[in-house]
Amino acid sequence: MLTLNIIGAGRLGKTLARLAQDSGRYRIGAVLCRSLPAAQQACAFIGGGEPCDSLQALPAANLTLLAVPDGAIANVAAELAASGRLAAGSVAFHASGVGEASLLAPLAAAGVHCASLHPAFSFAEPARAVQGFAGTRCALEGDAAAFPALQDFAGAIGAVPFALAPGGKAAYHAALSIASNYLVTLHDLAARVAAQAGMADEVAAAVLGGLMRQTLENTLALGPQAALTGPIARGDAGTVARHRAVLAAQDDALYCALGLATARLAAGRLDAAAQAALGQVLLPGPSAE
Structure with a gap:
């Protein structure tokens, strides 16, 4: 079973983690939030994962989702690269609609396969989102080496992935x-x-x-x-x-x-x-x- 870490368990992060947990194909590793109580609440909703509030506590994982606000992705990626917690060859991805995989450049420089996966879906409320997510189209962009793992991930949570042209994220x-x-x-x-x-x-x-x-x-x-x-x-x-x-x-x-x-x-x-x-x-x- 593959392991998925979640950094930033807001509405999107909690929804995708819950769907991955429910698929039976992924084990949720760490769920990292700004505070431990927030991480604990997120784990309760997800039905798995270890709550934490520090990048240094992240365990090894096959996939790591940075579900933080768009403006924080680059800084978190730099901090994560400096921590050395992600192994070369693992996959890191974010879910920004307009941001490209290049926001994860410090991780890519460390040998991590980096991409973005954006679901064309409104995550107004996690419980409702979980119920209505099936069939959602997800745009993939970034390192082609990350695509097989993310295509499998998208399929496991009920999504339909498709690839964007290089540089096509803003359009x-x-x-x-x-x-x-x-x-x-x-x-x-x-x-x-x-x-x-x-x-x-x-x-x-x-x-x-x-x-x-x-x-x-x-x-x-x-x-x-x-x-x-x-x-x-x-x-x-x-x-x-x-x-x-x-x-x-x-x-x-x-x-x-x-x-x-x-x-x-x-x-x-x-x-x-x-x-x-x-x-x-x-x-x-x-x-x-």
């Missing part, structure tokens, strides 16, 4: 942020505009939610170009102008930015005149109605 995280965060921003924009139409909150939630879910399913199944509908896809500059006329300045600026991007997406189905009309009506500034 990967930007894509996730756009897909997740900006969808929320779009919902907020649509809800504000719906309120202008006199729609009650519960009615707007039902109408907008149903349409957003249907559109998301369409674009995932058909691709963005085929799934695109609406006035911009039809080249209907008049309707776009009427939309702009009722929007507050801040919302109008966002509508225009998104509209221009949508017009580029729809360009293949519009003639030159329609494209020009849309480009004109979507110019930032006063509505062209």
Whole structure:
């Protein structure tokens, strides 16, 4: 059975450790937190591991997860390398969404195989996360020599691993942020505009939610170009102008930015005149109605 050490048992660290423990394929070695009581509480949730509050207490392990905040990864890696607690040939990895395996460079210099494994998952509450984690995609990046062990680890905890291109971590995280965060921003924009139409909150939630879910399913199944509908896809500059006329300045600026991007997406189905009309009506500034 392989041994896994956990450094930083927050929501992600506790969840992955519990999943590894429950898989029956890993023994949790040390669970290191800033305080011993926190480490003890984490071990109770995980169902295994030895609580500790010092890097010097780390036992030997096949894998070591640095589940500390992003800003602390490099410093912890340097301290860990200086401690000499990780053997050459073992695997160390972190779970930052945007940080690369290079944050673990001091360990790599000591012969440790270093990588990052980022689950595309929201760890809001460990108990819920454990129940819903199966099938989660995990991005791998770093030393290819670490990949077999981390692919096995991902499979054991119910995840589906995939490799990123070298240097692709920032673009990967930007894509996730756009897909997740900006969808929320779009919902907020649509809800504000719906309120202008006199729609009650519960009615707007039902109408907008149903349409957003249907559109998301369409674009995932058909691709963005085929799934695109609406006035911009039809080249209907008049309707776009009427939309702009009722929007507050801040919302109008966002509508225009998104509209221009949508017009580029729809360009293949519009003639030159329609494209020009849309480009004109979507110019930032006063509505062209």
